[in-house]
Amino acid sequence: MTAITLPAPGKPARRSPRHPYRAALASARGRVGLALVLPVVLAGVLAPLLAGHSPTDQSDLSLAAPGTPGHLLGTDDLGRDLLARLVYGIRADLGIIALAVPLGALLGCLFALLAATHPAVDTAVQRAFDLVLAFPGLILALAVTAILGPGRLPVVLVIALAEIPAFGRLLRTGILVEREREYATAARVGGASPARVLTRHILPNAVDPLVVQIAVSLTVAVFIEGAMSFLGVGVRPPQPTLGAVLSQSMPYLADAPHFAAGPLITVTALVLGLSLIAEALNREIRR
Amino acid sequence: MTESYPSPAAPPSRRTALRAAGGGTLLLGLGLAGCRSAVSASESAEKGGAAEPRRGGTVSVAINSDFTPSLLFAQSGQSLQHRLVYNTLTRYDDELTPRPELATSWHYAEDGRSITLELRSGVTFHDGRPFTADDVIFAVKNLQNPARAAQLRATAGVITGFEKQGDHRLVLKLAHRVNNLFDLFEFMIITDRNSVEEALKGTRLNGTGPFRLTKWSPGSGLSFTRNDAYWQPGRPYLDAVEFRVIPQADALVSSLRTGQSQLTFQVPGRNLAVVKSSPGLTVTEYDTGGGAQYLGVNTTVAPLDDRTVRQALALAVDRDRILKQTLGGYGLASAAPWPKSSPAFTEAGRTHYGHDPAKARELLRSAGHTRLDLPLLHLGLPGDTAVAESLQYDLKQVGVHVTLRPTDPATAQKDLISQKMPALWTMSHGFAQVQPSTLAVSAYPFNEAKNTSKYRSAKYTRVVREAWTSPATGAAANALHREISDILLDEAFIIDLVIRGNVQVAAKDLHGVTLNKFAYLNLDNAYLAA
Numbered sequence: 001m002t003a004i005t006l007p008a009p010g011k012p013a014r015r016s017p018r019h020p021y022r023a024a025l026a027s028a029r030g031r032v033g034l035a036l037v038l039p040v041v042l043a044g045v046l047a048p049l050l051a052g053h054s055p056t057d058q059s060d061l062s063l064a065a066p067g068t069p070g071h072l073l074g075t076d077d078l079g080r081d082l083l084a085r086l087v088y089g090i091r092a093d094l095g096i097i098a099l100a101v102p103l104g105a106l107l108g109c110l111f112a113l114l115a116a117t118h119p120a121v122d123t124a125v126q127r128a129f130d131l132v133l134a135f136p137g138l139i140l141a142l143a144v145t146a147i148l149g150p151g152r153l154p155v156v157l158v159i160a161l162a163e164i165p166a167f168g169r170l171l172r173t174g175i176l177v178e179r180e181r182e183y184a185t186a187a188r189v190g191g192a193s194p195a196r197v198l199t200r201h202i203l204p205n206a207v208d209p210l211v212v213q214i215a216v217s218l219t220v221a222v223f224i225e226g227a228m229s230f231l232g233v234g235v236r237p238p239q240p241t242l243g244a245v246l247s248q249s250m251p252y253l254a255d256a257p258h259f260a261a262g263p264l265i266t267v268t269a270l271v272l273g274l275s276l277i278a279e280a281l282n283r284e285i286r287r
Numbered sequence: 288m289t290e291s292y293p294s295p296a297a298p299p300s301r302r303t304a305l306r307a308a309g310g311g312t313l314l315l316g317l318g319l320a321g322c323r324s325a326v327s328a329s330e331s332a333e334k335g336g337a338a339e340p341r342r343g344g345t346v347s348v349a350i351n352s353d354f355t356p357s358l359l360f361a362q363s364g365q366s367l368q369h370r371l372v373y374n375t376l377t378r379y380d381d382e383l384t385p386r387p388e389l390a391t392s393w394h395y396a397e398d399g400r401s402i403t404l405e406l407r408s409g410v411t412f413h414d415g416r417p418f419t420a421d422d423v424i425f426a427v428k429n430l431q432n433p434a435r436a437a438q439l440r441a442t443a444g445v446i447t448g449f450e451k452q453g454d455h456r457l458v459l460k461l462a463h464r465v466n467n468l469f470d471l472f473e474f475m476i477i478t479d480r481n482s483v484e485e486a487l488k489g490t491r492l493n494g495t496g497p498f499r500l501t502k503w504s505p506g507s508g509l510s511f512t513r514n515d516a517y518w519q520p521g522r523p524y525l526d527a528v529e530f531r532v533i534p535q536a537d538a539l540v541s542s543l544r545t546g547q548s549q550l551t552f553q554v555p556g557r558n559l560a561v562v563k564s565s566p567g568l569t570v571t572e573y574d575t576g577g578g579a580q581y582l583g584v585n586t587t588v589a590p591l592d593d594r595t596v597r598q599a600l601a602l603a604v605d606r607d608r609i610l611k612q613t614l615g616g617y618g619l620a621s622a623a624p625w626p627k628s629s630p631a632f633t634e635a636g637r638t639h640y641g642h643d644p645a646k647a648r649e650l651l652r653s654a655g656h657t658r659l660d661l662p663l664l665h666l667g668l669p670g671d672t673a674v675a676e677s678l679q680y681d682l683k684q685v686g687v688h689v690t691l692r693p694t695d696p697a698t699a700q701k702d703l704i705s706q707k708m709p710a711l712w713t714m715s716h717g718f719a720q721v722q723p724s725t726l727a728v729s730a731y732p733f734n735e736a737k738n739t740s741k742y743r744s745a746k747y748t749r750v751v752r753e754a755w756t757s758p759a760t761g762a763a764a765n766a767l768h769r770e771i772s773d774i775l776l777d778e779a780f781i782i783d784l785v786i787r788g789n790v791q792v793a794a795k796d797l798h799g800v801t802l803n804k805f806a807y808l809n810l811d812n813a814y815l816a817a
Binding site for chain 2: 056057058060062077078079149150232233236237238247248250251252253254255
């Protein structure tokens with residue numbers, strides 16, 4: 001009879017997950033992604049240092065061109081400094097997505113774990129996911145804001161709600177695959193309770209795809225926040241967000257294109273950068 | 288008093304003649320160079336200025352909100368189609384002198400308690416039925432019906448009796464003398480009494496107007512074709528009119544610039560700079576004032592029940608900046624509700640509250656306040672949000688910290704009517720462009736009997752009632768108008784900011800377009816130049 005050696009609880013059967021992450025960020029895609037995302041994140045974090053004005057202070061100097069003394073990026077229609085609105089807008093966006101995406105991920109994972117406990121629960125959770133997925137993100141946003149009104153909290157809730165099925169389904173698939181592996185069977189044979197097998201043995205081996213999903217979800221979150229603010233159901237004015245500044249700039253695209261340039265470039269950099277990072281992570285993890 | 292007009296073609300007023308002599312280039316104040324009265328523009332064209340009227344063609348009109356048939360008899364945000372399908376009894380000229388439409392002449396009884404209308408004969412509805420005095424009786428009774436939510440119901444309610452003298456003469460008996468009866472006649476569309484319920488559903492609009500509604504596609508638009516049996520000989524010139532619903536301002540501007548639409552009145556001021564630079568388009572501002580942006584104050588919310596605090600708010604707002612930065616400079620910064628064309632307009636009233644934050648702070652201190660926290664409701668549309676943000680900033684400078692509460696137009700309108708507004712709100716009001724008394728007896732924010740601010744005062748009621756029931760012109764009328772203005776300015780329960788005119792954007796080859804005082808589009812004389 002051959003002795004079976006069980007892997008230590010909490011230690012995944014595969015290689016350490018830190019390696020593919022490092023490799024992904026060191027790849028060309030990862031580097032470009034970081035080069036696009038990090039300056040934006042830094043601008044948001046350092047907003048109070050970078051902005052020479054309050055983002056809500058108005059003046060008679062409306063639609064001033066970039067390079068106007070005291071206003072590096074010019075001013076908006078109400079005479080507010082565009083640099084201040086941009087960096088504080090980034091800060092507001094980062095604050096929202098940094099809260100919403102982990103919240104969505106956490107809830108999605110909890111639902112996935114719940115679904116793994118019993119086929120009936122699994123069916124119920126999957127139908128609930130179907131229900132959320134049946135609504136396009138913006139319809140969901142409008143429905144939530146119709147109930148709660150516009151503001152920061154509804155934006156966080158909408159993003160989190162939209163992300164729950166993505167994380168939930170991804171983790172559920174991982175669990176279904178991993179629990180059929182030998183180490184999981186061995187753990188069950190060894191007397192581990194179903195909950196322990198799930199949380200200590202299967203879960204650590206099923207989380208890699210979630211890291212990629214987080215990067216993808218950050219991209220989606222930037223989109224959703226921007227769209228909600230653009231439609232006037234996001235963060236309440238006068239607090240700036242990237243979507244809100246972009247929305248305000250629309251009537252002036254022909255006469256003052258610099259008004260829209262800042263948020264457009266920033267959103268593009270964020271979305272492109274996060275997409276590249278997600279792709280790099282995906283490639284390394286699947287390798 | 289008797290006024291008779293032999294033909295529908297009105298003689299040019301002195302003002303019109305002056306404008307024509309000046310080449311129709313009436314420059315408005317506030318840097319609005321190039322903007323002139325649309326009425327004068329069309330009249331210049333008719334005098335041979337632009338081109339010979341050409342028969343035929345279709346005009347596409349871009350609108351930002353759909354036709355709402357349930358509001359057919361109320362003053363809604365979108366009433367452009369009313370004068371295409373229907374006629375009114377009279378129409379005002381630039382100086383608020385009534386001109387004939389379906390009523391060809393009229394005379395008041397000596398005591399002012401009745402008016403005799405001579406009605407136009409030979410007029411038929413689109414279904415061929417002749418127009419008679421019964422249709423006018425129905426139109427008045429229809430507006431008296433509370434279910435119609437007509438703002439001029441109070442004036443319609445003054446008509447207590449009807450005496451038909453044949454099919455085309457009608458005596459209206461009045462409960463008391465009023466001076467805004469012709470506002471009612473300008474406002475009241477003459478609908479087919481047999482199909483009014485269908486009209487309220489939008490399934491059939493049967494009027495006597497120059498165009499017949501052939502199709503309404505909810506959310507998409509309306510189609511009209513020429514009424515060949517129209518009572519004005521040779522009119523209209525156009526074969527058809529199309530209304531296209533384009534809610535987004537940018538898309539609306541694009542439709543004009545690409546030639547998909549030839550006419551609109553709904554380009555926000557902030558978007559007009561783009562339009563003005565388009566070579567194929569003309570921007571024309573009507574100088575009569577179609578509405579006014581205001582800051583409403585709920586006088587039952589402490590400390591806004593204190594007049595001093597309300598006056599401080601009136602001094603804190605920078606009207607010129609709001610006009611320039613949020614409305615593209617189209618309008619007239621004013622503390623009083625009246626446009627320049629109103630008999631109640633005075634320069635002193637317009638400038639009564641200048642931008643004086645120091646004095647505002649002083650007033651607040653004298654009332655015992657150094658900091659206030661108040662909510663401000665506003666429409667969540669981009670232009671309205673910009674106005675709200677400007678107000679928020681101005682008020683913050685004097686220690687009034689405002690939390691913005693965006694809402695949708697339907698909810699705001701409901702709250703306005705049902706007096707459920709929070710401490711502060713900002714919207715726009717109409718009815719100052721006609722007889723001054725109409726504003727105070729008809730507009731929800733100003734109604735002396737029941738207004739959104741919940742402001743009540745025996746003096747206000749007395750002055751308004753007196754102004755309503757006195758002759759519309761003369762020294763006594765002017766004194767009453769001043770008194771109403773003084774109360775509005777002193778009590779500051781509605782803080783007017785900017786009087787907004789209707790701004791018309793049209794293709795350069797479209798001529799002869801006019802609006803009535805309630806923004807009903809008149810295309811009787813419109814044509815597309817070759």
